[in-house]
Amino acid sequence: STCDDIGSHVPLKFKQKIWEGGFIDLSVLLKSATELEQFESHGDLQLVNGKLCVVKRQLNSFLTIEKWTSAFMIYMSIVLQHSQTAQEMLKYMRNIRLAANRSPNWHKYDEQFRLRKASNPAMSWGEIHSEFWLMYINQSNVTTQQSAQAKFKPQASTNSFNTTSVGHASQNQIKFCNSYNSGKSCNFFPRCRYSHSCSQCRGKHPRVNCRN
Incomplete structure (x- = not known):
């Protein structure tokens, strides 16, 4: 029904x-009502140590950001039925x-x-956990940037420039473009x-x- 909340x-x-x-696990909330009713009461039949046992189904808890957002909206809808933390949870989703x-x-x-929130209910949804953010977000971002810089670091052999001096006065030394002098096009010309x-x-x- 259009009148029902998204977690109904x-x-x-x-x-x-x-x-x-x-x-x-947020991925549970994306299941249909029928699947949720059978989720904990049923499992998969597997042969364990020679015996046929009912093994609880394992979830694939990894979600894309789009699916995570859909699941968290359902989660938030349920929480807000008995809570006044709407602004905190909206901020958490943004984070x-x-x-x-x-x-x-x-x-x-x-x-x-x-x-951590489950073990410490007083913790605010709206505050970024600095330790986890440093471990999983900032640190990963730094590593990615360093890898990219190492991958695209210019090599001296292909980007070096000739510093041959003209005449015998070192103070008049001129730096020449290697690309131009080797007959290749210069990516930086005319600047x-x-x-x-x-x-x-x-x-x-x-x-x-040169003919000289």
């Missing part, structure tokens, strides 16, 4: 656990979306935060800070074409 399909036993501050833009480990931050002239005779031609 969740059975009371799951809602009770959420209201009591317990930890719940997670921000984390997802900065690090692939955002889901680890979310899981650890909610586990190249190195001289686009012959490193042999200062002529208006590259060194590969």
Whole structure:
């Protein structure tokens, strides 16, 4: 019904656990009402040590940021039935979306935060946990940047410039563009800070074409 809240399909036993501050895997909330009713009462038949046993189903708890947002909205809808923490939880959702833009480990931050929240109900949803943020978001962002810098670090052999001096006065040393003098196009021209002239005779031609 259009009048029902978005968490209306969740059975009371799951809602009770959420209201009591317990930890719940958010992926559970994306299941249908029928699947949720059968979730804890049924399992998979598996052969364990020669015996046929009912093993509780394992969840694939990793969610994309889009699915996480959908699940957390359901979770928030249930919490807000008996709570005044709407603004805190909206801020928490914003924090997670921000984390997802900065690090692939955002889901680890979310899981650890909610586990800590379950053990410490007084903790605010609206405050970023600085230790977890540093471990899973900032640290990952720094590592990614360092890897990118190492990957695209210019090599001296391909980006070096000729510093051949003209004449015998070192104070008049001119730096010439290697790309230009080797007959290649310069990616920085016309704003190249190195001289686009012959490193042999200062002529208006590259060194590969010099006749002196």
